Amino acid sequence: MRLLVVAIGRLKNGPERDLAARYRERAVALGKGLGVTSCDLTEIPESRARRASDRVAEEAAAILALVPADAAVIACDERGRSDWPSERIADKIGAWRDAGRGSLVIVIGGADGLHENVRGRADHILAFGAATLPHGLVRVLALEQVYRALTILAGHPYHRGDPEA
Numbered sequence: 710m711r712l713l714v715v716a717i718g719r720l721k722n723g724p725e726r727d728l729a730a731r732y733r734e735r736a737v738a739l740g741k742g743l744g745v746t747s748c749d750l751t752e753i754p755e756s757r758a759r760r761a762s763d764r765v766a767e768e769a770a771a772i773l774a775l776v777p778a779d780a781a782v783i784a785c786d787e788r789g790r791s792d793w794p795s796e797r798i799a800d801k802i803g804a805w806r807d808a809g810r811g812s813l814v815i816v817i818g819g820a821d822g823l824h825e826n827v828r829g830r831a832d833h834i835l836a837f838g839a840a841t842l843p844h845g846l847v848r849v850l851a852l853e854q855v856y857r858a859l860t861i862l863a864g865h866p867y868h869r870g871d872p873e874a
Contacts, residue, residue, distance in 0.1 A: 710805070711812040712736065712748040712855055715775050716848055717768050717819030719752045725845035732852035739859045744806055748855065750848070751775060761821045769824030772816055780812035781805040782831045785851060786823050787841050789834035795868060798854055799861035801833070815851050817844060 714733075720726045729750065736748040753771045756764035776782060781801075793801075805813055816827055828834060837850045860867040 710745050710802075710810060712740070712745055712815075713775070713780075713812060714748075714750045714815045714817065714848065714851055714855075715753065715772055716750065716817040716844065717753050717772075718755045718844055720845050720848060723845075725843075725849055729845075729848045729852050732849065732856045736852065736856045736859055739856065739863060739865065743859055743862055745859065748852075750852070755819050764819065765821045765824045768819050768821075769827045772818075772827055773830060776814050776816075776830065777812045779810055780814045781810045782814045782816060782833075784816045784818070784823055784828055784831035784834045785837065785847055786818065786828065786834050787836050787839075789836035791836040791838050793833070793835060795854060795857050796861060798835075799858035802855075802858045803862050805832075815855070817847050817851060820844070 720729065733748050733750060736745070740746070740748060753768065753775075756767040758764045758767055802813060816823065816831070818824075818827070837847060842850070857868050859865075
């Protein structure tokens with residue numbers, strides 16, 4: 710299974726970019742033993758259209774062009790569900806992998822949000838809480854959760870979880 714994070718906008722050099730790269734590299738190293746062949750981050754330039762609806766539509770077309778037909782898709786959106794613990798994310802990634810899904814694409818929209826076509830293509834719409842977060846931080850959180858999910862699947866001690874569970 711290939712993992713791909715698709716994000717609108719370019720993350721400038723700095724701590725968020727460095728941390729995102731660190732989690733991506735960790736996911737690549739750990740994923741090899743779990744049937745995960747790659748973990749990539751693709752940045753799509755922000756649309757320059759004047760109207761927000763046009764920007765969102767242009768960005769959606771660019772996002773969907775990168776999504777393979779057999780891919781599972783998680784869309785990160787502040788209006789998504791925030792009740793998925795890390796263990797559930799790991800279970801879903803493992804189930805998609807075991808079902809033969811060739812890719813998992815995690816989508817992070819631009820400042821104007823995600824077009825309904827992207828939301829409609831998603832297998833799950835995930836929010837990292839009720840607050841609106843900076844896009845750079847969402848990339849870090851998404852890649853950290855990918856890495857955490859892989860550690861859960863591998864039985865690695867990075868994720869200790871609830872000792873009572």
